[in-house]
Amino acid sequence: xxxxxxxxxxxxxxxxxxLAAKSVLLSVPPVQHAPGQFDAERAKARLAFVLxxxxxxxxxxxxxxxxRARLVATLRQMGLTPIVRDQFAxxxxxxxxxxxxxxxxxxxxxxxxxxxxxxxxxxxxxxxxVGPGASDDGIGVATLLEVGSILRNRPLRxxxxxxxxxxxxxxxxxxxxxxxxxxxxxxxxxxNFEARGVSGPVTMFETNEPNGPAxxxxxxxxxxxxxxxxxxxxxxxxxxxxxxxxxxxxxxVTLNSAIxxxxxxxxxxxxxxxxxxxxxxxxxxxxxxALATQLSAGVPRAHGTRIFFDLAQHAFIEMxxxxxxxxxxxxxxxxAAVAWGRGALIRGTAVVIAALVAGGVLAWLxxxxxxxxxxxxxxRAHPEISFIALYATTLVGELAVLRTAGxxxxxxxxxxxxxxxxxxxxAALALVAPGGIIYFLIPPAVVLLGVVLRRWYAPAxxxxxxxxxVLLFLxxxxxxxxxxxxFSPGPLWIVAPVAAIVIAAALIEASDLSAxxxxxxxxxxxxxxxxxxxxxxxxAPAYSQDHQQRFTIEHLTDFPSGKSxxxxxxxGTALPAAYERLGPWxxxxxxxxxxxxxxxxAPADPNIRPPSLQTLGIVRTAAGRSVxxxxxxxxAERVFLIAPEQAHIRAAGVAGFVxxxxxxxxxxxxxxxxxxxxxxxxxxTVELDGTEPVNFTIxxxxxxxxxxxxxxxxxxxxxxxxxYVPDETLAMAHVTx
Numbered sequence: 001x002x003x004x005x006x007x008x009x010x011x012x013x014x015x016x017x018x019l020a021a022k023s024v025l026l027s028v029p030p031v032q033h034a035p036g037q038f039d040a041e042r043a044k045a046r047l048a049f050v051l052x053x054x055x056x057x058x059x060x061x062x063x064x065x066x067x068r069a070r071l072v073a074t075l076r077q078m079g080l081t082p083i084v085r086d087q088f089a090x091x092x093x094x095x096x097x098x099x100x101x102x103x104x105x106x107x108x109x110x111x112x113x114x115x116x117x118x119x120x121x122x123x124x125x126x127x128x129x130v131g132p133g134a135s136d137d138g139i140g141v142a143t144l145l146e147v148g149s150i151l152r153n154r155p156l157r158x159x160x161x162x163x164x165x166x167x168x169x170x171x172x173x174x175x176x177x178x179x180x181x182x183x184x185x186x187x188x189x190x191x192n193f194e195a196r197g198v199s200g201p202v203t204m205f206e207t208n209e210p211n212g213p214a215x216x217x218x219x220x221x222x223x224x225x226x227x228x229x230x231x232x233x234x235x236x237x238x239x240x241x242x243x244x245x246x247x248x249x250x251x252x253v254t255l256n257s258a259i260x261x262x263x264x265x266x267x268x269x270x271x272x273x274x275x276x277x278x279x280x281x282x283x284x285x286x287x288x289x290a291l292a293t294q295l296s297a298g299v300p301r302a303h304g305t306r307i308f309f310d311l312a313q314h315a316f317i318e319m320x321x322x323x324x325x326x327x328x329x330x331x332x333x334x335x336a337a338v339a340w341g342r343g344a345l346i347r348g349t350a351v352v353i354a355a356l357v358a359g360g361v362l363a364w365l366x367x368x369x370x371x372x373x374x375x376x377x378x379x380r381a382h383p384e385i386s387f388i389a390l391y392a393t394t395l396v397g398e399l400a401v402l403r404t405a406g407x408x409x410x411x412x413x414x415x416x417x418x419x420x421x422x423x424x425x426x427a428a429l430a431l432v433a434p435g436g437i438i439y440f441l442i443p444p445a446v447v448l449l450g451v452v453l454r455r456w457y458a459p460a461x462x463x464x465x466x467x468x469x470v471l472l473f474l475x476x477x478x479x480x481x482x483x484x485x486x487f488s489p490g491p492l493w494i495v496a497p498v499a500a501i502v503i504a505a506a507l508i509e510a511s512d513l514s515a516x517x518x519x520x521x522x523x524x525x526x527x528x529x530x531x532x533x534x535x536x537x538x539x540a541p542a543y544s545q546d547h548q549q550r551f552t553i554e555h556l557t558d559f560p561s562g563k564s565x566x567x568x569x570x571x572g573t574a575l576p577a578a579y580e581r582l583g584p585w586x587x588x589x590x591x592x593x594x595x596x597x598x599x600x601x602a603p604a605d606p607n608i609r610p611p612s613l614q615t616l617g618i619v620r621t622a623a624g625r626s627v628x629x630x631x632x633x634x635x636a637e638r639v640f641l642i643a644p645e646q647a648h649i650r651a652a653g654v655a656g657f658v659x660x661x662x663x664x665x666x667x668x669x670x671x672x673x674x675x676x677x678x679x680x681x682x683x684x685t686v687e688l689d690g691t692e693p694v695n696f697t698i699x700x701x702x703x704x705x706x707x708x709x710x711x712x713x714x715x716x717x718x719x720x721x722x723x724y725v726p727d728e729t730l731a732m733a734h735v736t737x
Contacts, residue, residue, distance in 0.1 A: 005517040022477035038285030043146035054132040059167040060676020091176035092659035100171020103678035107164040112156030120190035124168035130726035131271040140193030175243035189253035199277035200261025208254040212302035221294035228309040229435025268723040307438040335420035348417030351406035355398040362397035363496035376573035381544040389533035411511040443472040543719035551720035568598035578715035609634040610733040611700040624689040636700030643670040648689035699732040
């Protein structure tokens, strides 16, 4: 094999090795603390006391009562005077047709002077019904307790409020309740601490808008930053919510931070103290204490919207959005002019775009084929293998286009074309997520500087181009690592377009070398590398002790027929062989959920009774009617009223918290939920447009399963557990209002 071909293979291996090693860009520092600073071991010990036996403790449950009692005792032990607010509240969502209600008891402690504008530190102490919540949001509780113990011994210029709210998991209800608290009136800034995993560095992923003061505080206080304005735009666009979604109504200066590593433990029994990485707790504590110290001295004077990102956790780069837009437009025009001058703008643009598309499409096709052969989240135990296979496939697609359609274009001509296309991608992204502009400025600026300096120093352009690729890897490599964590549940292919941009930059810089290599061995060899990677990914164990399969068992009874069914929520893989004895099973959906699941007939349980509604009164209004209802749960922990998408429900809730339901800008069925013991006998108000009857599905959920489910529980695979939804008993009925 020719030397140039071997060198070209070496470049490909180097690209894949760099992508495999990019996780170091999101590393977590070791636990180190000094007197007077955050102590993660002490914080985790406090959390262990608060969590007790680590039972799940959803809002308004006996288990949460016990957690709250230990939390209050801990605050008193610290010399603070906790306040417990007891409210039945409801919250609505701008991104969904949902109103969620529950009785919540927020725990509050105030540090510093009694008057003045206040800084709010917030975390929620309730968990989901399926897991103990050591990370979500035990990490926030531990952070507030430790930061509070440190700040208590410091002179504070203004009040600092510690808010341990209840009901975040069921619909941000505690946050909504706090907005009616007198203490909320003096808040002007806040820090929120969350988790979407159990490990990894702390990412500051959300701010208020305009974000000038928040970013000024962050830049000044945090020493190992992980943050980007692109993530804050994504947080605004996606349907996920945290308590900050509610608090944003007040316009407070806001910073929202979370850890995101190992989603397989998130909202599952695996979210326990053993799974919580103490290094992540230390990282969150360091950042929380630094920010609290900064903001407790006052809110920085800054204006406007900033775009920002961190460089390998060692530098924080930010600028005004307007400056970023100007720089982007300048770079776009400059690279267009250089590419035009080298005679490659039109054809080269077509080649680069074709390479990016080919890489992404081939990666999607490979994931689809492997997914067809091996159902389910086959990558769950070893996602790093599947991601490398994905990147190797992306490389094959791009290389094929560059060595065929782009074979006659020299690398020097193709270089400015790539960066022109790069800027086009940035301009398109800026239309929906202007915070992403920051990712499109520094690498191309370095390359353009090299192009300009080439007049006086011939190697300058090559040096600038190589530096540009390195900077692209440092910035986009961290972004790619974050996307891998975010989309570890799938779909895998969604990271391919980002990887394609990084890979294409390196391939184009090596295009002259690959042009001298033999095309057939080069393309065939790269395809073999990708194939081997997929074989390894496709045959590796899908699940492990630390990365278990999502597997929830439900027993559903439909009333008035009394017909019962088993429902299995998993990732679509075949059920264990022992389940066939209880079959036949088929894939299908339930009336209240759009998610496909395994279904089979189940024995009826005479102890199961459906929830019911008692109409207390109807008031006619100009727009329609207001119906007052009493809810009877019959022992269920959660009750849901679901109306069809065509229904016209304006508002719902309880007295003092009747909330508007989003109708414009949202879609899907209307849902009214109530969670906790206090829902039994609770009085709800539902406001409907028009006088036409509306058919509701009412269903309830009770944690645990009937005795007849014992064979299913015993036959569940070794590395399988409930996630997001607990094993539960459901009852469903239909009512008309």
